[in-house]
Amino acid sequence: MNTLGTLYRVSIFGESHGACVGALVDGAPAGIPLDERFIQNELNRRKPGKSKLESPRKEEDKLEILSGVFKGKTTGAPVCMLIRNKDADSSAYERIKAIARPGHTDWVAHEKFGGFNDYRGSGIFSGRLTAATVMGGALAKLALRRKGISISSRIISIGGCENPRQFDKIIEGAKQAGDSVSASIECTANGLPAGLGEPRAGGLDAELARAILAIPAVKGIKFGNMQDLGSINNDEFAISKGRIITKTNNSGGVLGGISTGMPLVFTVDFKPTPSIGKKQKSVNFLTKKETELQIGGRHDVCVGLRAPPVVEAATACVLLDLGLQAQLIPRIFK
Template identity: 55%
Template sequence: MPLGKNYRISLFGESHGKCIGVLIEGCPPGVQINEGEIQKELEKRRPGASRLATGRNEKDGMEFLSGIFQGRASGAPICAIIRNEDVDSSPYKKIKDTPRPSHADYTAHVRYKGFNDYRGGGIFSGRLTAGWMVAGALAKKMLFEKGISIASEIIRVGGSREKREFAFIIQEAKEKGDSVSGEVFCRIEGVPAGIGTPHFGALDALLAHAMFCIPAVKGVEFGSTKNYGSQNNDAYYFDAKGNVRARPNNSGGILGGISTGMPIEFTVKIKPTASIAIEQDTVNLKTKKNAKIKIEGRHDACIALRAAPVVGAAAACVILDGMLAEGKIKAGKRGQKHGKS
């Protein structure tokens, strides 16, 4: 089931399969595709790009299979793949009958009757978020041309919000065979007022839906929720250009499911990486007995680090979908240039 109605995203592949990929439907024809720019976005979440990330060192070289002709979107579905090259499935063969605690191993086993690809988490792996980065890069390009920018960054690691402590906390957890949680802040500027609909088409609901499609996400919060009403309410005023604005923007840029024209701000809570080297309790699905498990392999000590750019990419896809729904972005005319080459 794809995400979105106008700009539709589908992910495919498995962590240890031949490749992973993304299918993008609804990209307006004529949009210029700069593969170098997209590759730069992929680099932001690439495994092996940081000493604090997983030891799995994938190049994440992207290859378009369809939907692009002479450097522009043709109007056909865009399919891109990223080949899996640095794969080691040996640690997973040892634990295929013992589901890893707080992973999707057990639920996948139940839903797919034991036929699921368990290696590296299969279709549930965070590796598939590379597809988000491709779709998000295209979306960001179109949004940027409309004056919309998106930034996402990690603001908490474990119990600390001091950035200078993040690397130490992650390294300490890594050395202990443990992992830590994190929190990502996302800010979207330039979205005009009026994007979104009440209830089931609410812009904040759609953004939250996209965030929860990212593995390990456990919470999403828009604006402020901790003050009295007298402290929390946003006062309206006219700016120098006669536009209605609100301050201090405690609503996070969305009211009634519709954008207010103020920056859209939300935080995303991400759980600790479930794969840790410390021995844990589990069950053996084959012997039907309680068991112990000690997970080997290469894993992130703080998956929030690499999730931060994915949050921004997913947000871009949702905002573009809303802009297309309102006719704010349309297909270009033949011969018209769309952005820089």
């Protein structure tokens, strides 16, 4: 499936080296003041080429909105947004199109789609398509902030190191060695009411896990700060300024799939970029022969560097969707 959500539905389209990448958003509330500058800024946070530690691919990522907006506000009709691909270089992929790059989707995509898939830059499986998630999430953020809900994130580790002062050094070292590194990102949502989410499969954490794990390179998600002893892990309840709170937030703001009203906090783990400059063993899945390859092209050493706005966007989509389901967020903004 290329669509996320039940009432607020974000359908992603395009390929890494195709004409464009975009999002078709169906179910956005009518009357949201559409701040194009805000959406563009969110795209700018994600786009490549901002530093020497990121992919050298230079894309303008200029936002185009094709439908669903009239007189500066959403109409309730589907909102179609896209960015054009202007700096795609497919030359490095032709010579290895039948070789399964370790850590990549080449072989499984070939098996899934019978060889008809666009293999250039990993096609629909590329991190490039996270730009579409950012578009849908930015629109969701515009609706959520009108209800006092905000989302933020930060990189908390690179290559297992939790010292931010060492991040650049670790990434540069991996780059020089023709290698890549992992990253972990902490995301926080503030302003959520208690009661958001549905039991079991429709739980806040279950829906978030589904959306977050759909982000390329994500290998894990953890809510809160679990402790080994129940006496420490349990968040005791208290009254503060007339409202029920918990003294700690080890649960990450979720109990039984339902928000507690405390900050929603979770950590997302990104694997090292599978595209590395070292020689690796593999196979040609057409000839069924073993081979070696050394990957060229333009790649991030650490995908986590550009991931925070993507994690925030996926979170925003889920929160707005659940908010609409619970009727905590209106279908029309007056």
